[in-house]
Amino acid sequence: MNEPLLRFDTVSKTFGSETGGVRAARSVNFALHSGRALAIVGESGSGKTTCARMAMLEYLPTSGRVLFKGEPTAGRRGRDLATYRQAVQMIFQDPFASLNPAHTIAYHLKRTLRLHRPDIRSADLDAAVFEQLAGVKLDPAIVAPKYPHELSGGQRQRVNIARALAARPQVLVADEPTSMLDVSVRLGVLNLLNEMKAARNLGLLYITHDIATARYVAEDIAVMYSGQIVEWGDCGAVIDNPQHPYTKLLLSAVPDPACRFSDAASRIDPGAVEAVRRIAAKDQSEVVTAGENHFVLAV
């Protein structure tokens, strides 16, 4: 495979003091390639958003390096930083909070186009807005003049995706992009992200607590627990043949429509719960190969 778009090289992030602080990310390694999606999966507090924020250069790692196309991102300023901000775009969890209620959808998209697309003349901006909205399967004539509160959650998230894509990014960082949406529209938004990834050869960093959707969206997966990536590799291989007790636990917690709630608890292996508790605080470092493109930290 060629040079990854985005690479985390032994990245750690501690909030507070080195000794008594929260170790939100511990020696995290991953590579995101163009035209592929990498799902970072884990429970609340496992460190996923901290990794997303480091990818967006909002947080600096305490140690380790974040690389873009092989180049370290630390210390980027001025034009270099602006280029990175254009190339790596974020889609937030809350589609409403990320749009300004005082402005129309057309305003939001024009703003991004003015900022990142100097090649588009002012006279052509309206047409470009229409093109961006049509690209995410919204009716431009209806949606462009509306205010955010006049749209549904799913439509708002599509607008956010259109806005991110308007910058012509190479990487999309989507942090729980569907968790605040009605279940009925989630699939449509995930489908759209998948289509955009393929059509534009994007690298998609898909952050989720829902391992079931990871398989739907991503080619690669990294399972995160207590700040560490504990199992990673090909998404299908990891989900079909989980090796780490935490991955097993996460999979056994996925709701099964064929299973009654009262029976669901029996699917959770008490041994796995105990093993996961034991490993929470300790650093694991020995990597075991579980198959082609499938790796796990030894417990």
Ligand SMILES: Nc1ncnc2c1ncn2[C@@H]1O[C@H](COP(=O)(O)OP(=O)(O)OP(=O)(O)O)[C@@H](O)[C@H]1O
């Ligand atoms: N700015 C911060 N200051 C102090 N601690 C933080 C900060 N941001 C995150 N943390 C802590 O770091 C750990 C990882 O948090 P993070 O938000 O990355 O997890 P997450 O997996 O994204 O969870 P969620 O899905 O709930 O957002 C948590 O213990 C959290 O309390």
